Amino acid sequence: MNSDQQPQAKFNQAVEWLQGSNKIAVFSGAGMSASSGINTFRDEGGFWQRFPPEQFANWKGLLQTALLEPDLLADFLIAILEPIALAEPNSAHLAIAELANYKEVCVVTQNIDQLHQSAGSQQVLEIHGSLFEIIRYPEEQETNVLSRDDLKKIVVELKLAKEQFWKGPKLLSAIQPLIGANLNSFHRPRIVLFGDQLAEPDWTNAQLAASECDLLVSIGTSQSVYPAAGLPQLAKENGSRVIVIDPQVSGGDLWLAEKSEEILPQLVESAFSHKEEQNG
Ligand code: APR
Numbered sequence: 336m337n338s339d340q341q342p343q344a345k346f347n348q349a350v351e352w353l354q355g356s357n358k359i360a361v362f363s364g365a366g367m368s369a370s371s372g373i374n375t376f377r378d379e380g381g382f383w384q385r386f387p388p389e390q391f392a393n394w395k396g397l398l399q400t401a402l403l404e405p406d407l408l409a410d411f412l413i414a415i416l417e418p419i420a421l422a423e424p425n426s427a428h429l430a431i432a433e434l435a436n437y438k439e440v441c442v443v444t445q446n447i448d449q450l451h452q453s454a455g456s457q458q459v460l461e462i463h464g465s466l467f468e469i470i471r472y473p474e475e476q477e478t479n480v481l482s483r484d485d486l487k488k489i490v491v492e493l494k495l496a497k498e499q500f501w502k503g504p505k506l507l508s509a510i511q512p513l514i515g516a517n518l519n520s521f522h523r524p525r526i527v528l529f530g531d532q533l534a535e536p537d538w539t540n541a542q543l544a545a546s547e548c549d550l551l552v553s554i555g556t557s558q559s560v561y562p563a564a565g566l567p568q569l570a571k572e573n574g575s576r577v578i579v580i581d582p583q584v585s586g587g588d589l590w591l592a593e594k595s596e597e598i599l600p601q602l603v604e605s606a607f608s609h610k611e612e613q614n615g
Pocket residue numbers: 363364365366367369370375376377378381445446463554555556557558559560580581582583584593594595596
């Protein structure tokens with residue numbers, strides 16, 4: 336597939352591959368949730384530009400920030416939690432959920448926002464974990480599941496705490512749902528930060544999904560963080576076709592340089608709407 340084909344020809348090719356596939360693996364990144372109001376990490380003005388990963392994307396850095404700059408940690412938590420608390424699935428998430436009505440679909444997501452699940456996708460592998468599941472560490476035993484409303488309450492409490500003169504106690508009580516009620520056992524959200532192992536069994540199952548699919552659709556990821564970013568190559572090595580949907584980052588056998596929330600509903604509609612007519 337040469338890359339300078341007209342957009343329409345590439346669109347038609349993608350429709351054909353969707354129709355002709357049996358097992359589809361969807362590999363999604365932050366770009367999938369961009370139009371739901373959640374910042375990507377590496378785009379202009381992205382999350383890591385505001386909160387450098389060396390300080391905020393590892394547990395040691397987070398702990399140091401909590402002790403030395405609690406106000407900054409509060410800003411970081413508000414910046415992470417608020418968009419996810421307020422987010423709703425966008426038309427890209429809904430299109431992927433719709434796709435599962437016609438094909439066997441396994442969603443492998445790097446996102447921790449659970450928007451694929453909120454859109455109705457049943458098989459979702461969260462290889463970078465989930466912000467909503469609280470585990471006791473280091474056993475990794477789940478101790479609580481938060482809702483988006485719980486996240487909204489934490490954000491409100493954090494903002495109120497920031498206004499107090501003695502911020503510490505109020506900040507601590509604001510994040511209690513995230514770190515557990517008592518400090519004699521450490522709790523935290525089941526998220527994967529740099530240096531952590533990917534979430535299991537999701538990562539093992541994601542590799543299986545990539546090696547068994549006949550079409551992998553990579554959506555809204557800079558493909559820059561391994562081992563997750565190796566999934567499209569694993570799919571290709573096992574004979575799968577790869578479509579990349581991303582306005583800036585190319586790759587795969589077919590690159591659609593489009594926004595996911597725009598092109599995915601069109602692709603699913605074009606590929607399967609006749610099936611709806613047939614089913615009456
Ligand atoms: N539709 C499709 N793609 C989009 C859209 C959109 N509306 N908006 C932005 N993008 C693309 C960007 O072009 C970019 O390639 O989404 C990608 C986002 O890349 P990153 O910000 O690097 O996010 P991601 O690839 O998911 O990062 C992977 O890195 O920091 C870690 O754990 C974090 O899971 C994350 C991982």
